[in-house]
Amino acid sequence: MRRLNTEKLKKEWMGNGLKAEVMAGIVVALALIPEAIAFSIIAGVDPQVGLYAAFCIAVVIAFVGGRPGMISGATGAMALLMITLVADYGLEYLLAATILAGILQILFGVFKLASIMKFVPRSVMIGFVNALAILIFLSQLDHFEGAGWEMYAFTAMALFIIYLFPKVSKSVPSTLVAIVAVTAVVVFMGSNVGTVGDMGALPDTLPVFLIPSIPLTFETLQIIFPYALALAVVGLLESLLTASIVDDMTDSDSNKNKESRGQGYANVTTGFFGGMAGCAMIGQSVINVKSGAAGRLSSLVAGVFLLFLILVLGDLVVQIPLAALAGVMIMVSISTFDWNSLFTIHKIPKSDASVMIVTVGTVVITHDLSIGVLAGVLLSAIFFAAKISKMKVKSKVEEETKRLYQVEGQLFFASVTDFIDSFDYNEAVNRVEIDMSGSHLWDDSAVDALQRVKDKFEQKGIVVEVTGLNEESSRLIERTSEALKASGH
Amino acid sequence: MYKRIMLAVDGSDHSQRAAQHAVYLTKTTENSQIDCVYIVDPETAKSEVLKYGDSDILTNKRREKITNVEEFLQEQGASYEVKIVHGEPGPGLVKTANEGGYDCVVVGSRGLNNLQSMVLGSVSHKVAKRVECPVMIIK
Numbered sequence: 001m002r003r004l005n006t007e008k009l010k011k012e013w014m015g016n017g018l019k020a021e022v023m024a025g026i027v028v029a030l031a032l033i034p035e036a037i038a039f040s041i042i043a044g045v046d047p048q049v050g051l052y053a054a055f056c057i058a059v060v061i062a063f064v065g066g067r068p069g070m071i072s073g074a075t076g077a078m079a080l081l082m083i084t085l086v087a088d089y090g091l092e093y094l095l096a097a098t099i100l101a102g103i104l105q106i107l108f109g110v111f112k113l114a115s116i117m118k119f120v121p122r123s124v125m126i127g128f129v130n131a132l133a134i135l136i137f138l139s140q141l142d143h144f145e146g147a148g149w150e151m152y153a154f155t156a157m158a159l160f161i162i163y164l165f166p167k168v169s170k171s172v173p174s175t176l177v178a179i180v181a182v183t184a185v186v187v188f189m190g191s192n193v194g195t196v197g198d199m200g201a202l203p204d205t206l207p208v209f210l211i212p213s214i215p216l217t218f219e220t221l222q223i224i225f226p227y228a229l230a231l232a233v234v235g236l237l238e239s240l241l242t243a244s245i246v247d248d249m250t251d252s253d254s255n256k257n258k259e260s261r262g263q264g265y266a267n268v269t270t271g272f273f274g275g276m277a278g279c280a281m282i283g284q285s286v287i288n289v290k291s292g293a294a295g296r297l298s299s300l301v302a303g304v305f306l307l308f309l310i311l312v313l314g315d316l317v318v319q320i321p322l323a324a325l326a327g328v329m330i331m332v333s334i335s336t337f338d339w340n341s342l343f344t345i346h347k348i349p350k351s352d353a354s355v356m357i358v359t360v361g362t363v364v365i366t367h368d369l370s371i372g373v374l375a376g377v378l379l380s381a382i383f384f385a386a387k388i389s390k391m392k393v394k395s396k397v398e399e400e401t402k403r404l405y406q407v408e409g410q411l412f413f414a415s416v417t418d419f420i421d422s423f424d425y426n427e428a429v430n431r432v433e434i435d436m437s438g439s440h441l442w443d444d445s446a447v448d449a450l451q452r453v454k455d456k457f458e459q460k461g462i463v464v465e466v467t468g469l470n471e472e473s474s475r476l477i478e479r480t481s482e483a484l485k486a487s488g489h
Numbered sequence: 490m491y492k493r494i495m496l497a498v499d500g501s502d503h504s505q506r507a508a509q510h511a512v513y514l515t516k517t518t519e520n521s522q523i524d525c526v527y528i529v530d531p532e533t534a535k536s537e538v539l540k541y542g543d544s545d546i547l548t549n550k551r552r553e554k555i556t557n558v559e560e561f562l563q564e565q566g567a568s569y570e571v572k573i574v575h576g577e578p579g580p581g582l583v584k585t586a587n588e589g590g591y592d593c594v595v596v597g598s599r600g601l602n603n604l605q606s607m608v609l610g611s612v613s614h615k616v617a618k619r620v621e622c623p624v625m626i627i628k
Contacts, residue, residue: 118542126539245538248547249531249575286531290577340536 012068015295024293025301028071028284031173032058032306033317035284035332036074037196038325042139043079043276044086045094046200047317050074051310052207053275058303060266061280062296066259067243069250069294071284071302072266076136076332077238077369078231078277085227093224095212098277100228102267105236109261117240117256123352124376125241126341127359129282131372132238133337134364140326140333143194150193151323158182158327173287175328182324183316196325197318203310207273230370231267235279237373239263242280249289283335351383389414391439393422401430412442416449425456432457437468446473447480491518495591496569497582497616498525500554503597507627508558511595512565514625523562523569524589527555528581548573579615586620595625 015021032054040050054073061072086094108114144151158178165174186193196202214220243259259280267277288298310317345353358379363372391409398404403424411419423432434453441447450466457464469477496511498504508525515521529537529551541547551573552559562569574581586594596613617624 122540122542125542129539241539244542244544245535248529248534248538248544251575282535286535290531338536338539340540 011295013296015069015298016292018297020292021295021297022301024288024291025298026305027171027173027291028288028293028298028302029305029309030176031287032071032073032284032302033309034175034179034320034325034328035076035281036306037199037317037320038329038332039074039076039079040276041199041322041325042076042136043082043094045091045276046202047196048201048203049091049094049274049276050079051203051275051306052273053270053278055303055307056207056270056273056275057266057278058299058306060269061262062300062303064258064265065262065296065299066256067246067254067280068296069285069289069298070239070242070246070254070259070280071288071299072239072263072278072280073284073303074276074278075238075281076139076329076336077132077234078279080132080135080139080367081230081234081369082227082276083367085224089223092212092214093220094276095271095274096214096220097224097227097231097271098275099212099268099271100224101231101235101277102264102269102271104228104232105264105267106261107264108232108236109257109259109264112257114236114240114256114260117237120237120373120377121352121355121380123348123355124359124373124380125237126338127356127363127376128237128369128373129241129336129338130341130356131360131363132369133333134360135367135369136329136336137333138364140329143322143326148193150191151326154182154186154191154193154321154323155327155330157185158324159330162327162331175331178327179320179324182327183320186321186323187319191321194322195318196320196322199322202314202317203307204314205311206307207275209272210274211272230368231277232264233373234369235263235267235277236260238282239280242282242285245282246285246289249286250294252294283332351380351387355380355383385414389418391415391418391422393419395424397429398433402433403427403429403431404433404435406435406438408438410442411439411446411449413445416445419449420453420456423453423457425460425462429462431463431465433465433467435468436466436473437470439473440470441473441476443476444480447477450477491515491592492521493589493591494521494523495586495589495594496523496525496558497594497596497612498527498555498558498571499578499597500557501597501599503599503627504555505557505561507595507597507625508561510625510627512562512567514593514595515567521568523567524591525555525558525562525569525571526582526585527551527571527573528578529573529575530577530581531575534575578612582612582616583619586616586622591622593623593625594620595627598626598628 036050036054037047040047057072082094161178161181162174165177239259240256243254247254263279355376359372359376362375363369388410394406396404454464491514494511494514496508511523537547541550574585596616598613613626617626
């Protein structure tokens with residue numbers, strides 16, 4: 001038994017072998033640095049907040065995550081949710097919200113709620129990533145407002161290198177090459193463009209444990225709770241989606257509830273160590289798996305190596321021009337967008353397409369991914385109800401004085417009106433049979449509607465016989481009539 | 490001679506024609522077997538997980554894409570297996586081919602992704618260069 005466990009542990013940590021894990025971890029660390037800095041700038045906090053987050057989350061997830069080989073850190077989706085909290089209340093409230101979001105995610109995992117994610121339709125998920133891509137892109141436009149030609153030129157140069165360098169070599173992340181090259185040119189030309197140093201402090205020590213200095217009052221909770229809830233939901237949505245993608249890419253399964261708890265532990269930890277909330281990163285996880293990793297070690301190496309680099313190279317990092325980061329973010333935005341959904345939008349059902357568009361539209365207008373997801377889920381629920389509320393009632397004369405109605409479809413609150421209107425109550429017949437074998441009664445309104453139909457026929461002196469009710473529907477009728485009797489009607 | 494044949498499939502007409510030649514090869518040797526290898530690259534994997542979510546549906550949808558080849562192989566009474574491999578098309582096929590100990594690899598000269606092959610060089614070229622066993626490229 002013990003031997004079995006160590007073997008399982010070894011497989012979980014080492015994935016495709018020590019060398020592959022370490023190399024992939026280093027590649028990911030290099031690719032993470034510009035993103036963590038850029039996401040901090042989006043959130044409106046010092047670059048060190050994002051870098052500490054990337055370090056803490058990657059390291060904690062390595063130990064407690066549910067999906068070996070997946071990379072988590074500071075992300076755009078989370079950064080976009082915290083902009084107003086940081087602007088209105090400051091960093092300490094963000095750290096508190098991060099911890100609370102983590103606690104919510106732990107609860108989510110403990111109560112095994114990962115399966116409720118299946119209620120988020122695919123078209124909402126596609127809308128979610130597309131909206132995220134658009135928001136990341138829009139967030140970069142601020143840097144260009146009133147900027148000189150140099151900003152445009154350096155961003156273009158960064159993008160050029162990012163997309164063309166992989167043809168020369170794939171062993172070094174092209175984003176890093178772009179950052180180094182653009183920084184070198186800017187320093188060499190002595191160009192006066194905005195740099196990372198202008199955006200705030202960088203880490204010069206290891207992160208330290210601190211309790212956020214906020215008043216522990218109900219008012220504070222009122223401020224941070226909505227943010228924490230949005231962070232928790234969006235973080236889990238993106239993390240579980242990423243986990244499924246890594247599952248598919250590595251042909252293996254993963255424990256989604258464990259991943260939810262792991263994301264929670266990671267966010268609680270990062271909050272106490274001065275980092276912003278984060279979640280799993282699709283792009284970085286793909287880089288990691290492509291680089292050959294499938295185990296936990298890669299995530300640990302990525303986190304540790306990232307912090308090591310920042311501590312050693314901090315003086316160089318402050319000189320990175322914002323134009324280079326904007327280039328990286330534009331690339332992130334382009335690769336986040338699900339282009340396939342755009343090219344095939346005319347082929348998918350109209351209701352799915354409109355759910356996707358409404359999700360994207362809501363996010364772009366509100367700048368809040370969680371509201372977009374909610375709008376998308378609600379709209380698809382309405383579409384679904386509308387779709388299954390279609391009733392079909394066929395009728396034929398059986399004997400001279402008897403008519404048979406055959407009901408097909410789901411009978412519930414949305415379909416009862418159609419149902420009641422489907423019968424001809426004024427026909428000169430003696431008897432009516434309603435065959436319900438192709439139908440199902442779902443709620444009180446359904447039971448009520450069936451009774452109303454009977455009553456209406458009986459008022460005209462027509463005898464009604466209901467046949468073919470399935471077991472569940474009959475039980476529902478029984479229960480409802482008992483409830484009515486009990487309440488004294 | 491050609492007992493184990495690897496056939497690269499992607500649902501395109503080219504891979505369908507490659508299948509014809511693979512079947513022809515099986516007729517030269519008794520009890521030969523074709524492995525149809527279908528590559529899912531990371532970008533496609535991301536898009537498909539988004540679209541279908543469930544892994545069973547995913548596998549079905551991927552099999553659907555290559556039904557043209559499967560139907561053809563069944564008609565011809567060839568004994569075959571389908572393998573779905575994750576990775577970049579070129580390196581993925583090369584790795585599968587070299588690790589699988591095949592006697593021959595059959596690929597179409599051009600698959601679905603014309604644009605990509607223009608930019609990155611064609612998959613069949615990579616396969617021809619790096620696969621250790623004989624490679625048959627169907628034009």
